Amino acid sequence: MTKWIPKRETLDRPLHISIANLLRDAISAGQLAVGERLPPHRTLADNLSVSVHTVSKAYDELTRAGLVGGQVGRGTFVLDPAQTSSQPFLMERTDQGVIDLSIARPLYDNLHATRMQSALMELSSDLNPDTYLACRPNIGLEEHRQAGVEWLSKCGLNVSAGNIVMTNGVCHGMSTALSSVARPGDIVVTDVVAHHLIISLCAYLGIRLQGLQMDEEGVLPDAFEEACKQHDVKVFFTVPTLAGPSVSLMSQERREALVRIARQYDVLIIEDDVLGPLPEYRPIPISALAPERSIYLTSYTKCVMPGLRSGYLVAPEALLPTITGRLIVFSWMATPLISELASRWTKDGTADELVCWQRKKIAERHAIVAEELTGFDWAGHPSALHIWLHLPEQWTSQNIVEHAKALGVAVAPPQPFMTAQCQPLNAVRIAVGGVPHPDRFRQGLTLIKGLLKRSPEPLPQLL
Template identity: 50%
Template sequence: MTNWLPSRESLKSPLHVSLAQTIADAIHDGRLSHGRKLPTHRQLADDLKLSVNTVSKAYDILRRQNLIDGQIGRGSYVMDSATSEEQPFKLESEPENLFDMSISRPLFNRMHVDAMRSTLQTMHTNLDPALYLSTRPNIGHEKHRKTGVKWLAACGLETRAETVLMTNGVTHGLSAALSAVLHPGDVILSDTVTHHLLVSSAAYFGYRHIGLETDEHGILPDQLAKACAEFSPKALYLLPSLANPNVHMMPDERRRQIADIARQHGLYIIENDVFGPVATDRQTPVSQFAPELSIYLTSFTKCAVSGLRAGYVVGPDHLLPALTARLMVFGWMATPLICELASRWVEDGTAQAMADWQRVEIGKRYSIASQELSRFNWKGHPSGLHLWLQLPPDWDSSSFSSHARQLNVAVSPESPFLAPRSTPRNAVRVSLGSIRDTERFRQALRLLASLLSRPREPLPQFAY
């Protein structure tokens, strides 16, 4: 780097971000080649008349992007571009050698990073000031809601902009939907094994949460009808497409049956379709069959980029005032800048391209799991982000998770996903997308397989 230095005059505020971007640009265009040693923090700070802290923060950004690496006593070096393409950045500081398969996260590569940078640069030059100067409308800007109609059509839901509300992801919308149709003490139904945020939300809000038995397609219609007659529920929570955690794809006929039962009993349906248009075999949303009773939720966090917390709520006309009021209480309004970014990706096809890419890459992970776990009982879907791994009789979910952690493999035990008073299922959730490197992913599955292949042993009570 002695032959190349960024210009101090070219740096903008914040200085550490500008410095990191300048060095990254030099790496990408070849001015800084693989293996090139970078100046020490102190040396570069002195050369550019910056603080050491500014340089340290810039180098940290470059390390998270996997553009540079460093070792104590050797300094910092430019990494191989091929490695950078495979792992464009580190999401967080993780314990050494941890195989974290507990986090629900889509895969990503350089495409996602480049798309984000490109869009942000474009927004810098042609962004409507109203998107960052205003705090209304609370339902979201009209152009974002109109674009949402296009994305919702790709999800299989036909609607109009007047019924679309912008949210900061599905969780924001779920809180609004629950409180719009339920009061403390009211009954909400779901699968026995359901999304952990529903379990938590029902407990926090004081709802009576009852889990229903399922088969490989989801909730059984006769069980739903029986529960409606017995408990007089106010709402039904559904995740019928690539359900989290016990992955299934509910067929259209089952969805129609559930919609008919809901209509007979005046039962509100809250449908979480967070995976959007990823699966090629996706079915018609249940909300399409009973729009007058349905609140439909989706976002981009599972099918595009996990940090793109923009989403949509679609509700019937008579619930829109209640939904709007609660979105305000839980977050005032969806962040306009994030909604603008998501809308641009819908309009230019980036969002769909990411969903298509996700389908292919998760399909590869599913194939690897099919090979490595072929001797064991599990279920999943070629487009799903998780596997639901059934354990042998001598294991329980908690102890298996603890034993796996001793092998540096983190999986999710079943307890957060169980509706109250449900019988344990003796299973764990295994994420397919949270380990970026394919060979490390395969290695983690082999460690799980080795654990399943031998008898359970007690863990020591004390660590030495």
């Protein structure tokens, strides 16, 4: 541990910023070397006559800057700049240096920051004031919906601007769509292992959600048809691209079979296609096969940039008045300024550039998974943002989540994705894009692999 301690009289207010700046300068000057352990929070607080909370805030500032990192049970250490993210922000959850493999989100780095900074500079010089002053039309500005026509064609959907509603991402579109076509007590069917937000949303809206049996492609046509025979099914909600425990692409034949059943029993379809054009080769959307009864949702969030919360809802003309009414109640309209950024990036090719970058980086992460988890039962796809890891019989999902947490790794348990009809699922979901640096990602997988090779132990021995 370092013996370097700043002096109390050198501090200014706010104290935590001043402490962080002194430590930053010491790291830059080489007074604190790479790998050196910083003083414990209490020790530094006592030496400087400040609160432990103040020191914690100072360390948090340095962690966010990527200069230091915590290791569970060991302390806080100076990081090697060459081994940390060079971006001016950190995606990784910083609480005690947790390697967060629990949230399926895309990667990003300085390329994204540079593109966003350039876009904001352009907006400051040539943005039409109508964009940031707009409060109508509620479905979105015409030029933004026209850009949506271009983006949606990359997703395999050919539509007119008149059928497009701008949204603040797929989650916004999902709540708008479902509340437009289903009422309390109506039955919605989906995969037995489902999108966790459709489970929550149906519960909030008082809608009865029924999970249908599935295979590696998704919902089984026979299960869908049987549900339609037994019940008055109102909506079929599906994520046919890289979802479910198999993380696979639903085939063209399966999509066509499900559409035939939906038409036969007059069931509406809500298709969540959040990954948009990220998979390089895939069948056309279900909504392209049945545009008269489908609501299609996609966004830029998962395949271009996490903070670019702009998306599209495509619906038949007959549903647009109801959808617009729900949109007004929930948010009045999607944020025009964000829609403007997305539209510009679609037109100038930036969105395509970032999709290609994302596709390449996610494929590299899957290569790491294939190396580290050789011999274990896992399912994934080179364009997916997560994998499902099926556990050896000595482990339960709850045990592995708890033991991984004790080692500083966060993985997602299956329960949030399981409908009421789902049989127990002994697996965990592992995100491949939540950790910015590939070495940290590999480290997280290595720790999990080490757990899988042995039996669970009493957790107090690990804490």
